[in-house]
Amino acid sequence: MAAKTPKPDDSFPIFEKFTTLSKKKAKEKDEAAALEQEGLNAITTDGRTEDKLEPEDFKLEEGGERRMVVEKDADEALTNLIAVLKDWLNEVLVADRMVVRSLADDLYDGQVLQILLHRLFNRTLSEPDVIHSAHGQRQRLESVLAALDELLGRRAEWTAEEIYGRQLVPVLRLLVAIASAARAPIKLPGRVTVPVLVVQKRDGALQYTRRLESVTGPEDVFCLADAERDMLDDIFERSPERVGLLERHLMLFINSNLACLNIEVTDLARDLADGVNLIILLGLLEGYFVPLHFYTSVSATKEQRVANVSLLFDLMEDAGILRPTTRPEELVAGDLKAALRVGLPIFSKYKSGRQ
Numbered sequence: 001m002a003a004k005t006p007k008p009d010d011s012f013p014i015f016e017k018f019t020t021l022s023k024k025k026a027k028e029k030d031e032a033a034a035l036e037q038e039g040l041n042a043i044t045t046d047g048r049t050e051d052k053l054e055p056e057d058f059k060l061e062e063g064g065e066r067r068m069v070v071e072k073d074a075d076e077a078l079t080n081l082i083a084v085l086k087d088w089l090n091e092v093l094v095a096d097r098m099v100v101r102s103l104a105d106d107l108y109d110g111q112v113l114q115i116l117l118h119r120l121f122n123r124t125l126s127e128p129d130v131i132h133s134a135h136g137q138r139q140r141l142e143s144v145l146a147a148l149d150e151l152l153g154r155r156a157e158w159t160a161e162e163i164y165g166r167q168l169v170p171v172l173r174l175l176v177a178i179a180s181a182a183r184a185p186i187k188l189p190g191r192v193t194v195p196v197l198v199v200q201k202r203d204g205a206l207q208y209t210r211r212l213e214s215v216t217g218p219e220d221v222f223c224l225a226d227a228e229r230d231m232l233d234d235i236f237e238r239s240p241e242r243v244g245l246l247e248r249h250l251m252l253f254i255n256s257n258l259a260c261l262n263i264e265v266t267d268l269a270r271d272l273a274d275g276v277n278l279i280i281l282l283g284l285l286e287g288y289f290v291p292l293h294f295y296t297s298v299s300a301t302k303e304q305r306v307a308n309v310s311l312l313f314d315l316m317e318d319a320g321i322l323r324p325t326t327r328p329e330e331l332v333a334g335d336l337k338a339a340l341r342v343g344l345p346i347f348s349k350y351k352s353g354r355q
Helices: 013-042 076-092 103-107 111-121 134-152 160-164 168-181 231-238 240-261 276-286 302-318 328-332 336-350
Strands: 065-069 193-202 205-214
Touching: 065 168, 076 103, 076 111, 076 168, 076 193, 103 111, 103 168, 111 134, 111 168, 134 160, 134 168, 160 168, 168 193, 231 240, 231 336, 240 276, 240 336, 276 302, 276 336, 302 328, 302 336, 328 336
Parallel strands: none
Antiparallel strands: 065 193, 193 205
């Protein structure tokens, strides 16, 4: 009978050590391979896995870095933040007939940011609306960001290169800052992080690292509530009896001036919501007629009403009245405080007769 070759006794510590080290190295190798494959998949445009991608495929210089969002690891908070910001932007841009579908892809050239600068902060740049050349787009973006940095305070969370490179994290950080400064009536979720795959080129080879990058602070933030309070905020909170007095004075002023056209306002928030009565009022006070094709006199949609109110705000600026801090959408929604914020500056300027 042939002798059997003795098997190693796995009970000895030395064999346990070799087995553990072997498993550990295999696991590390598998994790490294999986991470590299994830990086390779991330740069393909259609989700296919290339057989082999070289460092030059990333067009990275030695020491260069590229960050890519790992969408499959995104949580509900990130999805919610993107949806909230997108909805808010589309409300602001409705009068400009623009729709944002992708935050990173639609903001990279500075056109949308230039409109936001005008709509939200009353800052107008001389840059043209449509620019086709990459150099011109990059130049406009830098001009817009310089103006925004001046308004928001210089920040290190974004650069023109990152925004133009369509990197989501800097775009989100910029939009969160704009929303906060513009008193946007939106709630930003706290503790929002973005899962990012970082690709770096070191010694001619690609290295991959995962990390989470923060976008918002530890708490949920309602931008409008965190903004600087004004006189009306205090009146509504501390002296609600004065709200009715302001409403009656403003309504009397409006009706006394519109009586010649047989127009009467009976509900301030409702009757000013589409902007038409205030457009007509301002034209009468300033001594001009606003052509009917400039606005929609009988508006059927929210977009038409927002466009009317946006025109009203422009006319107020032309008349030397400070642009209202409220947003057109707030007046359109029938908010009484918004109606007072828009109507009282007109009342203050013309209450003693045409200036």
